[in-house]
Amino acid sequence: MEDKVIKAIQDDYPEDFAHCYGCGRQNESGHHLRTGWDGEHTVTIFEPNPEHTALPGFVYGGVMASLIDCHGTGSASIALHRKNGHDVGDGAEPPRFVTASLHVDFLKPTPQGIPLKALGTVEEIHPKKWKVNTEVYAGETLCARGEVIAAVMPDTFLQKK
Amino acid sequence: MEDKVIKAIQDDYPEDFAHCYGCGRQNESGHHLRTGWDGEHTVTIFEPNPEHTALPGFVYGGVMASLIDCHGTGSASIALHRKNGHDVGDGAEPPRFVTASLHVDFLKPTPQGIPLKALGTVEEIHPKKWKVNTEVYAGETLCARGEVIAAVMPDTFLQKK
Numbered sequence: 001m002e003d004k005v006i007k008a009i010q011d012d013y014p015e016d017f018a019h020c021y022g023c024g025r026q027n028e029s030g031h032h033l034r035t036g037w038d039g040e041h042t043v044t045i046f047e048p049n050p051e052h053t054a055l056p057g058f059v060y061g062g063v064m065a066s067l068i069d070c071h072g073t074g075s076a077s078i079a080l081h082r083k084n085g086h087d088v089g090d091g092a093e094p095p096r097f098v099t100a101s102l103h104v105d106f107l108k109p110t111p112q113g114i115p116l117k118a119l120g121t122v123e124e125i126h127p128k129k130w131k132v133n134t135e136v137y138a139g140e141t142l143c144a145r146g147e148v149i150a151a152v153m154p155d156t157f158l159q160k161k
Numbered sequence: 162m163e164d165k166v167i168k169a170i171q172d173d174y175p176e177d178f179a180h181c182y183g184c185g186r187q188n189e190s191g192h193h194l195r196t197g198w199d200g201e202h203t204v205t206i207f208e209p210n211p212e213h214t215a216l217p218g219f220v221y222g223g224v225m226a227s228l229i230d231c232h233g234t235g236s237a238s239i240a241l242h243r244k245n246g247h248d249v250g251d252g253a254e255p256p257r258f259v260t261a262s263l264h265v266d267f268l269k270p271t272p273q274g275i276p277l278k279a280l281g282t283v284e285e286i287h288p289k290k291w292k293v294n295t296e297v298y299a300g301e302t303l304c305a306r307g308e309v310i311a312a313v314m315p316d317t318f319l320q321k322k
Contacts, residue, residue, distance in 0.1 A: 016216070016217070019216065020216070021212060021214055021223065022221060022223050027212060029210075049190075051182060053180050053181065053182055053188065054181055056177070060181060060182040060183060061183075061227075062182065062224075062226055062227025062230050065263060065265075066223025069223050070223070099267055100266070101264070101265060102263075102264070102265045103265075104262065104263045106260055
């Protein structure tokens with residue numbers, strides 16, 4: 001398994017969709033989460049900052065939720081992009097997704113100071129609604145399970161800009 | 162309804178439990194979420210920073226999840242504290258909770274630039290496990306619904322410190 005995501009769907013997001021605090025390459029303060037393929041799974045690798053603490057030594061749950069959230073929308077985007085006949089970096093604009101719902105089960109305290117790996121399994125519910133089941137590992141330890149229902153972004157989001 | 166939480170349970174958390182990125186008063190970089198009573202409901206008020214963006218103009222879902230997460234554990238703590246005969250600020254150490262699971266339904270895009278209000282309804286499942294249902298409002302608009310299952314912190318968390 002790779003320890004770095006080389007080709008990430010977020011690198012291809014259009015400019016006006018690249019400001020997300022979780023995964024926007026244009027958000028200077030954000031987490032810069034990047035999601036790619038790992039065989040038939042999707043993968044996002046992220047090492048939280050020292051300040052992202054719950055108790056000293058353990059990762060904050062809200063940052064785990066953020067990882068699962070953007071990994072979910074990124075996984076839906078990269079999967080629909082593939083279904084549409086595209087690959088990351090081929091110049092086509094990937095579909096935009098928003099999170100309809102997010103669920104996280106915290107299984108074990110997540111240690112700080114090592115990269116976390118989110119592994120996703122993507123399932124199409126219907127063409128505009130995808131489910132992403134995610135497992136987050138710290139080393140070999142499964143620390144959290146997540147489920148994101150991601151929906152193709154409605155036009156109402158852009159109208160308000 | 163108040164627009165500020167005067168007496169917050171997080172102000173009473175013991176020193177070694179005050180470093181949470183979401184709600185720790187000792188975490189300089191964190192959100193400093195503070196949870197108090199509003200009648201029979203619990204309330205947390207928080208205005209995300211400008212960088213906490215999903216799309217420009219809208220709040221990032223991971224920050225919404227963070228608000229619901231710490232509001233959930235804070236609500237469980239303040240409710241069990243009351244059940245134990247204590248009030249915020251009476252000098253007694255409140256019970257410590259961790260998040261077992263977190264669920265968020267994103268109902269409407271959440272506008273940036275105004276304070277968000279999380280209102281919680283707390284239910285005891287058993288003495289060490291509490292459920293907190295939360296509604297997050299931006300002004301009069303219900304933007305998200307959340308559910309947290311909070312558990313009294315197991316000793317294993319402190320052993321690893």
